[in-house]
Amino acid sequence: MIGEGLHSTNQRKHSYVQDHVEVGFFTDPSVCIGCKACEVACKEWNQVPDDGFTWTGNSYDNTGHLGASTWRHVMFLEQDRQKGDQIAGPMSLGDQDPFRWVFLSDVCKHCEDAGCLEACPTGSIVRTETGTVFVQDDVCNGCGYCVVSCPFGVIDRRPEPLPNAGGAFKCTFCYDRQKSGLVPACAKVCPTESIVFGRLDDLRAQGAKRVQQLQEAGYSDAQLYDPTETSVRGIHAFFLILGEPEAYGLPPKPQIPTIYLKSAWTAAFATAIVSIIATLLAFAFSS
């Protein structure tokens, strides 16, 4: 956490993989400065190809959204001044601020019950020792079912002519670094510790504390985004947000699509049985 310096969980070596400790990311936009170092570090460490040099015109965000070649995405929200105060401390212009600027580094949520993992027909997507969700690239055959099964729109199939095209890609939670006791690249490089890596239960406590701090400071719309109440049952990479989740393109009540299976299969089995009966009746009556 902020001010802990070398004692921060973002700097320490760890043995979470060996000890089977549930880990997480806590991403706090109230200290994010929008430097995009996390995006760059992620690309460099994981050797992710470019995602197009397009100019979106959406504030300072030319990344757009998470995808096959974008595993960290810094959002630049320009919110209505009425929504709340600028988080700028002594730099704030007070009432003169034309709008409230919020930066948030988005990432794969690593759901407790993951839509992509359940949907994967090859077993390419697995749960790691630390509770994160990992795509084994050499197993993935690019069926694309995880893409429509992710309630957060994170995972995507990489198009031609990029390297390793055809497979599905998303944040690996730097599983390779974690196995060696290193901190994920994005958290390691974050200069303000807006991205904190650590034990999930510790982070949840830290997050709750930070929300309380901000609310006491007058940011009454500060809240944690961690959908534990829905069928996703919580996420390993959770966020502090100011205002509604919709403004960040986060679904307010994300659901894992497997909850729809029961009614859909019931309809399928009913149709199967009725079709056989109808066909037999057709032949019985006309013979």
Added chain:
Amino acid sequence: MNASASEKRLEQLREKAWQEGVVPGRGVDVIGGPIPRKPGYYGEPVVKPPVWTWEVPLYFFFGGIAGMSAVIALAALLFHHVDLARAAMWLAAIAGAILSPILLIMDLGRPHLFLNMLRVFKHRSAMSMGAWILTAFGACAVPGLIALELHAHQIFPGTLDQLLSFAAGIFIFGAAIFGTLLATYTGVLIGATAIPAWFLHRTLLPIHFGTAGLGSAAAVLELLGHRIPALNFIGFYAAAVETALLIWLSVAKHGAADRAIHEHGSGWLIRIGEVFNGPLALLLRFFGFIPWAAISFLAGALVSRIGWLAVGKVSGADPEAVFASQR
């Protein structure tokens, strides 16, 4: 867009802003200030639209025909229409064991790894179940067809022929069971996703895909010259069910959550398809224009499947639909 083209676009926008004070266009939202007015985060999709291409609706179409052909073959065998059973099994084998796997493999991002589909068995993944259903169907339909043909041509004498006849019955029964699942699971496949227009209609989709498969199988067999009352009855049944589904779809509206179906062009594909395989096919069949009813049904079954895929792409890219489906 490469870097220089991007710079050029920036220059154009600056020029326009200088001259007119306002720059409309994608991602350029400066009118009246910097506050984004698009839904969600600058209108970016919340869930990812499907990456599937034209192979997938065609697979739904042929998979439906193949699966339900095996059901017709089984009934035909039971009621001693051997020629019809043979034609239906040929249809099942060609559409289900040749065309369907080819289309499915073509749609993969890495076609050479298609066998990885059979690495695991996951009952909670409709894609995994589908891969196994298609495999099981092929493993029943092809031997079933071979045994039936050998039996029909009386290639082997006596006991062996009786054995073949028995084997044909068993395999065709298996093909019929897996066939009904092959025709209906595709509705589960797209119904159990995060795409609002799909999961909101997850009970309608398997009924539609399965019944369209049954009607299409009967229609192809009729067009192949098997004009028997039983197939006509199946044609009536399928068209009547599709008519009911068309009414259901127009009644069960979910507002912004499934507006891709009711307000977007791709929704028209579904409705036009449903008109062709529903009321129009029913009417043509009622007045005895059987081949035209069959053609109308087949066209409708194909067009509505293309429509459902297209609607998924539109609905998945619409952030407001996702928000509306969760409120």
